[in-house]
Amino acid sequence: MxxxxxxxxxxxxxxxxxxxxxxxxxxxxxxxxxxxxxxxxxxxxxxxxxxxxxxxxxxxxxxxxxxxxxxxxxxxxxxxxxxxxxxxxxxxxxxxxxxxxxxxxxxxxxxxxxxxxxxxxxxxxxxxGNAAPVNADTLVIGPLHVDRAAMAVKVEGQEVELTPTEFKLLLTLVERRGRVQGRGLLLETVWDAAPDIQTRTVDMHVQRLRTKLGAAGDMIETVRGFGYRFRAAMPRGA
The missing domain is CATH 3.40.50.2300 (Response regulator)
Structure with missing residues (x-):
């Protein structure tokens, strides 16, 4: 080996x-x-x-x-x-x-x-371990660029407009790429576990994120019964 x-x-x-x-x-x-x-x-x-x-x-x-x-x-x-x-x-x-x-x-x-x-x-x-940092504030995963400081996202060089909540959700998934994030954990991290927020809220925001990211949205993987996981690379054929 x-x-x-x-x-x-x-x-x-x-x-x-x-x-x-x-x-x-x-x-x-x-x-x-x-x-x-x-x-x-x-x-x-x-x-x-x-x-x-x-x-x-x-x-x-x-x-x-x-x-x-x-x-x-x-x-x-x-x-x-x-x-x-x-x-x-x-x-x-x-x-x-x-x-x-x-x-x-x-x-x-x-x-x-x-x-x-x-x-x-x-x-x-x-x-x-497959996300390549361009600098301390930027993460690059395949075609996706996430700029923490500017709260900006680009796919294939094209800027993607996200709401502050969508950006925080995407950043959380990217920073914890490769590992499953339960809906409860995402609620606590992104929404500060607001008691009036339901888990369906997470699903709706993930769906919107996938749509806005286009093909790069395929990197957000649904893990049945648990939540979501951000892939460390684009799936084959995407």
């Missing part, structure tokens, strides 16, 4: 030493730099300080749970874009749904194949 770039840092969070050793060995073997933590609180501190590319996060942790860690990661401006692979012995569908709804990028149950874990880590990093 080809070695991974040494710039990619992975944080492994699990209170089982055998699991930590197994995951660390196989990730380091293909070239990732690996740090480890046995508690949720320490993991949060390391994430803020070290800014890893991805966190392999167990759900069953002493103290604060993996769900709580994930929720705090996504709520913190400095860590919300870190990719997360949830690793757990829980197989129940509600746990998977909760983890993905909170912003996990993928979910792997124990016992697992180390080779599959390495492949999933690589796939997540490819999905979440």
């Amino acid at each position: 080809q070695a991974a770039p040494s710039t990619e840092r992975i944080l492994v969070v699990d209170d089982e030493p055998e699991i930590v050793a197994l995951v660390t060995y196989h990730l380091a073997k293909v070239g990732y730099r690996v740090a480890t933590s046995a508690t949720g609180q320490e993991a949060l501190e390391l994430a803020r300080r070290e800014r890893p590319s991805l966190i392999v996060l167990d759900l069953m942790l002493p103290g604060i749970s993996g769900f709580d860690v994930l929720e705090q990661l996504r709520a913190d401006e400095s860590t919300r874009d870190i990719a997360v692979l949830m690793l757990t012995a829980r197989r129940e569908e509600p746990d998977r749904i909760r983890g993905l709804s909170l912003g996990a990028d993928d979910y792997l149950t124990k016992p697992f194949s180390p080779a599959e874990l390495v492949l999933r880590v690589g796939a997540i990093l490819r999905r979440t």
Whole structure:
């Protein structure tokens, strides 16, 4: 298997030493730099300080749970874009749904194949790392240019007129590209969780965004039962 770039840092969070050793060995073997933590609180501190590319996060942790860690990661401006692979012995569908709804990028149950874990880590990093920054204020994904400072959007060089809410929704999806954004999370981020706003509002705004963006709107993918995900590249044939 080809070695991974040494710039990619992975944080492994699990209170089982055998699991930590197994995951660390196989990730380091293909070239990732690996740090480890046995508690949720320490993991949060390391994430803020070290800014890893991805966190392999167990759900069953002493103290604060993996769900709580994930929720705090996504709520913190400095860590919300870190990719997360949830690793757990829980197989129940509600746990998977909760983890993905909170912003996990993928979910792997124990016992697992180390080779599959390495492949999933690589796939997540490819999905979440393909936006090329032109400068600190501009994101470029395929034909789409998003200028944070000017609150301006262009597709194939042509300016697209968006309302402030539409721009905030698009920027949220782009900044969190490659990972599923639940409707509740989008409501909280874009609409500040206004109590009179219904989830249908999110769907209507996404529909309008797709229409205004034209072919680039195909990068906004519907994830049935969860919400939306912004693709890191234009789908083939678009």
